[in-house]
Amino acid sequence: MEEFDKHQFITIYLPAPTMDDMLYDKKKALLCNRGLCCNFEMAAVGSEKSSFIDDLLETARILKLSETEWYFLEDDEKGSISPRNELEALGMLYSTLSGLLVSVDCDQEFTSLTALQNIVTERLKLFASTEPAQGRDIENCEEVEAELIAWAVEQGIQSKLKIIEFEGFGRGGAAATDINIGDLVLEIPVESLIYECTALNSSMGAVLSQLEGLSGESMALLWTIKERQAQESKFATYFVSLPASFNTGLSFTMEGLKELEGALVFEEILQAKEHLRRQYDALFPALIEAFPETFPEQVYTWENFLWASELWYSNGVKVGFPDGTFKACLIPVAGILNHSVYPHITHYSRIDAATSTLKLHAIRPCKCGEQCFLSYGALSSADLLMFYGFVLRDDNPYDTIPIELDVPEPSSSSQKSELLSRYSITSSHMLRATWLCKSASTKNSLPSRLLAALRIIFMEESELEIFDENPRYRMISPANEKAVFEALLAIVDPLLGPFQNLDGHDGIAGDVDSCTNEDWDVRLAIHFKDQQRRILSSLQRSCIKSLHE
Numbered sequence: 001m002e003e004f005d006k007h008q009f010i011t012i013y014l015p016a017p018t019m020d021d022m023l024y025d026k027k028k029a030l031l032c033n034r035g036l037c038c039n040f041e042m043a044a045v046g047s048e049k050s051s052f053i054d055d056l057l058e059t060a061r062i063l064k065l066s067e068t069e070w071y072f073l074e075d076d077e078k079g080s081i082s083p084r085n086e087l088e089a090l091g092m093l094y095s096t097l098s099g100l101l102v103s104v105d106c107d108q109e110f111t112s113l114t115a116l117q118n119i120v121t122e123r124l125k126l127f128a129s130t131e132p133a134q135g136r137d138i139e140n141c142e143e144v145e146a147e148l149i150a151w152a153v154e155q156g157i158q159s160k161l162k163i164i165e166f167e168g169f170g171r172g173g174a175a176a177t178d179i180n181i182g183d184l185v186l187e188i189p190v191e192s193l194i195y196e197c198t199a200l201n202s203s204m205g206a207v208l209s210q211l212e213g214l215s216g217e218s219m220a221l222l223w224t225i226k227e228r229q230a231q232e233s234k235f236a237t238y239f240v241s242l243p244a245s246f247n248t249g250l251s252f253t254m255e256g257l258k259e260l261e262g263a264l265v266f267e268e269i270l271q272a273k274e275h276l277r278r279q280y281d282a283l284f285p286a287l288i289e290a291f292p293e294t295f296p297e298q299v300y301t302w303e304n305f306l307w308a309s310e311l312w313y314s315n316g317v318k319v320g321f322p323d324g325t326f327k328a329c330l331i332p333v334a335g336i337l338n339h340s341v342y343p344h345i346t347h348y349s350r351i352d353a354a355t356s357t358l359k360l361h362a363i364r365p366c367k368c369g370e371q372c373f374l375s376y377g378a379l380s381s382a383d384l385l386m387f388y389g390f391v392l393r394d395d396n397p398y399d400t401i402p403i404e405l406d407v408p409e410p411s412s413s414s415q416k417s418e419l420l421s422r423y424s425i426t427s428s429h430m431l432r433a434t435w436l437c438k439s440a441s442t443k444n445s446l447p448s449r450l451l452a453a454l455r456i457i458f459m460e461e462s463e464l465e466i467f468d469e470n471p472r473y474r475m476i477s478p479a480n481e482k483a484v485f486e487a488l489l490a491i492v493d494p495l496l497g498p499f500q501n502l503d504g505h506d507g508i509a510g511d512v513d514s515c516t517n518e519d520w521d522v523r524l525a526i527h528f529k530d531q532q533r534r535i536l537s538s539l540q541r542s543c544i545k546s547l548h549e
């Protein structure tokens with residue numbers, strides 16, 4: 001170890017935005033406006049570690065922003081931006097500090113960096129859902145699941161998970177031992193993944209490869225339908241472990257759909273069902289007639305096609321391969337992991353070229369016996385309902401409502417055009433529940449980028465000449481403000497319509513308790529509607545309040 005100089009500084013570099021980042025300019029501007037940089041110097045002795053971590057975290061949050069998070073971020077918001085962002089930012093700090101810890105050669109630096117890392121670890125431990133019923137173990141592993149685990153061991157799959165039934169989640173993965181940050185939770189050899197190469201290397205491969213215009217994903221789907229029936233398949237145990245039916249949006253009955261009538265997701269489900277049917281009709285019976293041995297008629301039924309499509313919808317994951325491509329894969333054992341906004345595993349990442357395995361590491365600790373969650377992505381409730389057939393019990397922080405504004409065409413002479421371009425006003429905007437806004441400076445918790453756009457759109461000629469301030473946090477005139485909130489209300493009211501009870505009250509829509517198991521889609525639709533109504537009602541209240549101020 002080097003001799004220690006008590007005036008020594010430790011430099012910590014966070015990875016600055018790079019040009020290939022779609023948000024490069026926005027992140028640079030935010031860092032600059034907030035007086036933040038990516039290089040930090042900390043006195044090795046005597047510095048206050050917790051506030052130093054706060055400074056690092058503020059930068060890391062900006063570096064990890066997504067487009068949607070950027071849109072909603074207000075100038076005075078300094079804390080956690082979203083669970084996704086916070087976890088990514090803390091993960092960035094943890095891995096940066098881990099990298100430094102292996103390279104320092106001075107005891108004092110090592111001690112200081114370890115103290116910093118311990119604070120990050122504590123914050124990651126605190127990062128958890130407030131959902132009370134999460135991870136309740138109600139039943140031990142059944143025979144089918146025990147066989148899946150034994151099969152996985154034979155395939156060389158390494159796992160720190162056991163399969164358990166969790167109330168409200170179906171089966172899930174529970175930590176078989178205490179899992180710490182950075183631990184390898186699952187390691188799966190590439191040969192145990194199911195993807196286009198699995199299909200191409202099978203006995204169907206020769207036929208599949210000569211079918212023009214068939215995507216790799218479709219090849220894998222067609223292979224799945226047949227392989228599921230093959231008792232001698234290497235994946236037979238995996239297929240036996242899968243549910244006999246999936247309850248995604250594709251399986252919604254007329255009763256379930258009726259509950260969603262008028263909502264955007266209703267159209268999306270109808271379109272997805274029609275698209276899938278068209279896909280099936282384009283392939284069958286043509287393939288059965290052309291290649292009866294490869295595509296037996298009794299196997300390639302619409303029901304089996306639908307089952308396989310729902311399997312890929314709800315279990316398929318994009319994985320990066322060493323050749324730089326991303327391919328949709330089914331991942332035995334990992335497919336048992338349920339989704340959470342507060343996940344333990346966030347990235348499937350890439351196949352490790354050195355080991356030819358897919359490695360899933362924990363980004364936060366998971367105690368032995370607790371449910372280990374995966375993030376399926378920052379998905380809205382509509383996407384969760386459609387592709388996975390569930391909605392979150394708690395509010396979903398990723399529920400946003402896209403809206404389009406009528407922005408005047410640019411004309412070189414107009415002052416309004418000049419203002420629209422100065423403030424980068426576009427027609428695409430978003431709304432979300434007002435309770436997600438933590439800013440004190442926005443008008444009734446509505447997104448200031450949206451308010452700025454509407455304020456400029458509704459500006460009168462006379463106002464254009466006198467107004468010269470950023471309209472995000474400043475009203476232009478009482479008349480303009482009235483026009484803005486009337487326009488917003490005219491957007492929100494029709495969206496709320498399909499979710500409102502006949503009596504117009506805010507309570508639960510419909511009677512969930514009277515639903516049976518067969519009514520899973522009706523129950524799901526009622527929960528979905530209830531959540532959407534709460535979000536839209538919060539926006540409606542905010543507009544009305546603003547109009548009366």
Ligand SMILES: C[S@@+](CC[C@H](N)C(=O)[O-])C[C@H]1O[C@@H](n2cnc3c(N)ncnc32)[C@H](O)[C@@H]1O
Pocket residue numbers: 168169170171172243314315335336337338339340387388389390391392
């Ligand atoms: C990849 S599988 C996970 C394993 C699944 N629970 C099982 O029993 O096979 C995805 C499915 O799990 C269920 N699921 C995942 N996350 C959930 C959650 N947070 N709440 C309720 N159900 C969930 C949904 O049925 C979803 O379609």
